[in-house]
Amino acid sequence: MSKVNLLQAVNSALETAMQQDERVLCFGEDVGAFGGVFRATSGLQEKFGPSRCFNTPLTEQGIIGFAIGLAAQKQRPVAEIQFADYIFPAFDQLVNEAAKYRYRSGNEFDVGSLTVRTPYGGGINGGLYHSQSPEAYFTHTPGLKVVVPRNPYQAKGLLLASIADNNPVLFLEPKKLYRASTGEVPDEPYQLPLGKAEVVREGTDITLVAWGAQVQVIEEAADKAAELGISCEVIDLCTLLPWDRATLAASVKKTGRLVINHEAPKTSGFGAELAASLQEACFLHLESPILRVTGWDTPFPLALEKEYFPNALRTLDAIQSSMDY
Structure with missing residues (x-):
């Protein structure tokens, strides 16, 4: 190692x-x-x-x-x-x-x-x-x-x-x-399966999903939510095409709530595909609307980069909104 x-x-x-x-x-x-x-x-x-x-x-x-x-x-x-x-x-x-x-x-x-x-x-x-x-x-x-x-x-x-x-x-x-x-x-060769999401943290109240750098963001949001008594299941999608429908659907059916986080703009972002597919699969299990926390629908700004990012506080707001629905 x-x-x-x-x-x-x-x-x-x-x-x-x-x-x-x-x-x-x-x-x-x-x-x-x-x-x-x-x-x-x-x-x-x-x-x-x-x-x-x-x-x-x-x-x-x-x-x-x-x-x-x-x-x-x-x-x-x-x-x-x-x-x-x-x-x-x-x-x-x-x-x-x-x-x-x-x-x-x-x-x-x-x-x-x-x-x-x-x-x-x-x-x-x-x-x-x-x-x-x-x-x-x-x-x-x-x-x-x-x-x-x-x-x-x-x-x-x-x-x-x-x-x-x-x-x-x-x-x-x-x-x-x-x-x-x-x-x-590991120093030796190894492979991780493509098309398989990783459940980073198990929870019971709400599912959070992201990929890449944004997984760190939803983990931070889950920590903040835990201080409020909210148990978050954190999932790293890992592969976007093909994506792991079974793991996400099982999680959403368990928690009844879903927040999707990605850095790209909201309109037609990959989160829209997740939201549409999972409401089809989990509609009768949902306790609140599926929410997306994303980058803004603008070109990526230089001076306002920090404001552009869908950070942990914005994610926490979505968690609370979903729980209060």
Whole structure:
């Protein structure tokens, strides 16, 4: 076991995957000798050579197009998009090519070995173009998987599982947490199941669900609620596509209440899908309306970043509103 931060866990997962399978390649903008803007790929070019860890031109469309070609030829590319905000030029490649590749051939060929890593979310004073949470755009796309870790242990286990998975995976890394804290991570290889939520804390009165950096926020809100005598069940969704309907539905049927927290804007955010699906599954068990605590429906602000975040106090207000309904 080693005590590492989330960024180091990502690096360890990449190194492990490259050691296990020579078909694994890492590439993107400045990921070679420089190690990427956050240093996630530090040391990999030195260990595995410039043919397996290398820089690309500054073109997201080209990076993903190249990765799709490699995956089609049975390589296991791990492409880095420097910031999730930059992924939109490659939107067509991901949703119109990678996601459909298997289906257009009747499973005769595929690009299921493709993994795309990208840091997402706020917390670094990045302003409008370095702080977005674009997960909802991709959860609307059959054929992709969307995975979000919240701590170093998950980062290594879920990334190794994503690289090994035979479906295209978008792996969103909460950059706010890259160096925020450390955790115990096994040195040996391990994988965590995709599509499985984690019940972080059991409770009886209300269910709180989030993913990535926002799990820490709902845990803080649950602590504050406990001081008021409210028992919160805290769930980390972990995988957004496919998401774990069974675990969430069982929790909501038990507690009768649900608060969803995510950093992206509210309108058409992934929380809307959770709310709609769970009211269908749990309608007769609900004691109050499902509530969402989210980012605001504005571009991500620079000067007002703290005000934009759906923090623990806003979440606590929603908890109390649900309990008082």
